[in-house]
Structures are given as C-alpha cells and as structure tokens.
Amino acid sequence: MATHKASFVLLAVIELLIALFLITGTRKPLDAAPARTGEDIALKDFAALHPIDAHVHVFRTAQEFQEMLDQEHLTVLNILVVDDTWPPRNHLQPQIDDAWKLVRSSKGHVFLCTTFDGYKFTSPTFTDDSVHQINRDLKDGAIAVKIWKTFGMEIKDSAGKYVLPDDPKLKPIYADIAAHGKTLLAHLAEPDLAWEPLDVKKDPLAQYYIENPQWYMLDKPGVPSKKTILEARDRVLEQNPRLRVVGVHLGSMEKDLDDIGRHLDKYPNFAVDTAARMEYLMYGDREKVSAFLVKYQDRVIYGTDLDVNPDVNVAESVKSWKQTYINDWKFFATDETFPVEGRQVHGLKLPATVLQKIYRTNAQHWIKGLK
Numbered sequence: 001m002a003t004h005k006a007s008f009v010l011l012a013v014i015e016l017l018i019a020l021f022l023i024t025g026t027r028k029p030l031d032a033a034p035a036r037t038g039e040d041i042a043l044k045d046f047a048a049l050h051p052i053d054a055h056v057h058v059f060r061t062a063q064e065f066q067e068m069l070d071q072e073h074l075t076v077l078n079i080l081v082v083d084d085t086w087p088p089r090n091h092l093q094p095q096i097d098d099a100w101k102l103v104r105s106s107k108g109h110v111f112l113c114t115t116f117d118g119y120k121f122t123s124p125t126f127t128d129d130s131v132h133q134i135n136r137d138l139k140d141g142a143i144a145v146k147i148w149k150t151f152g153m154e155i156k157d158s159a160g161k162y163v164l165p166d167d168p169k170l171k172p173i174y175a176d177i178a179a180h181g182k183t184l185l186a187h188l189a190e191p192d193l194a195w196e197p198l199d200v201k202k203d204p205l206a207q208y209y210i211e212n213p214q215w216y217m218l219d220k221p222g223v224p225s226k227k228t229i230l231e232a233r234d235r236v237l238e239q240n241p242r243l244r245v246v247g248v249h250l251g252s253m254e255k256d257l258d259d260i261g262r263h264l265d266k267y268p269n270f271a272v273d274t275a276a277r278m279e280y281l282m283y284g285d286r287e288k289v290s291a292f293l294v295k296y297q298d299r300v301i302y303g304t305d306l307d308v309n310p311d312v313n314v315a316e317s318v319k320s321w322k323q324t325y326i327n328d329w330k331f332f333a334t335d336e337t338f339p340v341e342g343r344q345v346h347g348l349k350l351p352a353t354v355l356q357k358i359y360r361t362n363a364q365h366w367i368k369g370l371k
C-alpha cells in the first residue's frame with residue numbers, strides 16, 4: 001500500500017514537472033524577447049515625438065528606408081545641392097525629378113528643399129532663370145530653398161572674383177523666397193579648419209579636407225576669409241527681415257555658442273540647425289551647451305546631414321541613421337554617459353518641452369509646410 005502510495009506521489013510529481021516544463025516551454029517564446037536595451041528605449045522615445053530631421057540628403061527610393069520612416073514616425077526634409085565635384089549632384093534637374101519620386105512615394109514622410117544652380121552665375125539670365133525654376137518647384141510643393149557654400153568658396157563672377165552671398169544678382173532670389181513665405185536654408189562657409197593648417201592628429205576633420213581639397217581654402221588665391229563670407233551672410237539677414245533663414249551646421253559658427261547667441265539676438269529671422277555639428281555640442285562644456293539650448297529653445301532645429309547615396313547598401317545606411325538618432329537622443333534627452341567616436345559624452349537631459357521644440361515644432365515654425 002505504502003509502495004503504491006509512494007509511486008502515486010512520484011507519478012504526481014513527475015506529471016507536475018512535465019506540466020511545469022510544458023507551461024514554461026510554451027510560454028518561453030512569448031517571454032523570450034530580449035530585454036530592451038538603452039538603445040531600444042532611446043529610439044522608441046525619439047519616435048514617440050514624431051520627430052523631424054530637417055537636414056538630410058537622400059538619393060534613393062528604397063523599401064528599407066521607407067520602413068525606417070514608418071517605424072520611427074520620422075519626417076525628413078530632403079535637401080538638394082548642385083556640386084560640380086561629385087557626379088550625382090552635378091546637374092540640378094535630374095536631382096529634382098528623382099527627389100519628387102521620393103517625396104511622392106514616402107506617404108508624407110519626405111519633404112523637399114530645392115536649390116538653384118550657382119554654376120550658371122555668369123549667365124546674363126541667371127537671376128531670372130533661378131527665380132523661375134524656384135517658383136516652379138515651390139508651386140510643385142517644395143517648402144524651402146538651399147544656398148550652398150559654393151557662394152563664397154567656389155563660384156566666381158566674370159571678372160574671376162569669388163561671389164559672396166550678398167551679391168546683387170542674388171537679391172531678387174531672396175526677395176522671391178520671402179514673398180512666397182518660404183525659408184532659405186543657408187550653408188555658407190565651413191568649419192574654421194578649412195582656413196587653417198591641417199593636422200589630422202589634432203583634428204580628425206582634417207582628413208575631410210585632405211580628401212576634398214576643393215573645399216580647403218587656406219592656400220587658394222583670392223578666396224574670401226570665413227569672416228568675410230559670414231559677414232556677407234549677415235547682410236542678407238539684415239536686408240531681408242521678412243526672409244526666414246536657417247543657418248545650417250550651427251550657422252558655421254560651430255565653435256562659438258556665444259557668437260551664435262549674438263546672431264540669434266540680433267536677427268529675429270535667423271535660426272540654426274544641428275546638422276553634422278552635433279559633436280561640437282556633445283564635446284562642449286555641458287553646462288554651457290545646456291544653458292544655450294534652453295535659452296534659444298525656439299531657434300535650434302534638429303537635423304543630421306545623413307545621406308543615402310546612389311551606390312550604397314541601404315540596409316547599412318538605415319543602421320547608421322538609427323545609430324545617429326540613438327546617440328543624439330541619448331545626448332539631448334538622457335543623463336547617460338556613453339561613447340561617441342571613442343570619446344565619452346554625458347547627456348544633457350533637456351526638459352521635455354525643449355525636446356519637443358528642437359525635434360519637431362521649431363522645424364514646423366521655421367520651415368512652413370513641414371508636417
């Protein structure tokens with residue numbers, strides 16, 4: 001009897017173990033999702049704002065890219081430039097045609113910032129042609145116009161003199177953009193290093209100018225100084241108070257937050273974006289950067305300068321886009337310390353109201369038409 005009872009208990013225990021195994025066995029796949037990492041959380045919190053990246057360059061229409069836009073509730077402003085040193089950007093009209101294909105297939109996630117062709121500057125019809133083409137693009141739905149660093153650093157007039165951004169031939173273009181209530185995105189000048197001796201050990205950016213000597217100004221005869229170019233930009237701000245201007249890349253004043261602040265104080269029609277200059281904020285004095293972003297919380301627009309080039313693996317591009325969004329979010333929104341390009345960065349943990357402005361509403365305010 002005792003033996004019988006013992007084997008009954010043993011059987012019951014075995015059955016219980018099997019049942020437990022089955023329960024945990026069947027439940028396991030449901031619970032098996034990996035624990036959410038800090039990076040997952042960062043990307044999810046970023047997406048929750050329905051963020052706008054107001055500075056990208058996308059040359060492809062690709063499924064993987066669209067999936068990222070959908071997943072991250074991301075809106076981007078795709079910016080065109082004409083660059084005679086890189087074939088995909090050499091001609092404007094094919095870029096515009098491609099850009100519209102991207103916009104139209106993006107389900108409302110991609111907007112277009114058109115540009116005009118500065119290389120035609122010496123043509124007697126340059127101004128009229130530019131205004132005509134800009135107006136056509138605005139009518140088609142472009143929401144902003146870009147002026148590029150070629151003005152001040154590459155384009156010359158018929159006398160062989162570098163053309164500055166306040167050249168009289170550009171005035172009707174600015175007036176036209178303002179009359180349409182649209183925004184000028186101004187990438188004028190470059191980081192200071194373009195006018196300084198290069199030392200890769202001192203500043204890794206030197207490598208860019210070694211690889212892109214066309215933008216290295218130090219030894220070029222007749223080239224304006226950075227100061228001269230930015231003063232011409234400032235005269236455009238002064239002369240066109242009704243023109244909203246976004247100085248991209250921190251308005252090329254990347255090393256001097258006080259100088260950016262003085263410009264924002266002086267020119268109510270001026271804002272800046274963070275594109276490709278986040279490291280100056282990340283590696284800067286944390287208290288100072290934080291105070292700057294809080295003080296000028298209505299004037300700083302999030303942008304990255306990320307690109308999808310014609311010849312790339314889009315999946316790889318998407319991966320690096322996401323990593324940039326994660327790092328930038330951790331910096332602006334969290335108190336975490338984490339490495340970026342081998343250097344430790346300490347997050348600013350900005351207030352939610354400031355994050356909302358930098359990541360979304362400032363772009364909508366300064367670049368009308370962004371949704």
Ligand SMILES: [Zn+2]
Nearest residue numbers: 055057275305
């Ligand atoms: Zn750019």
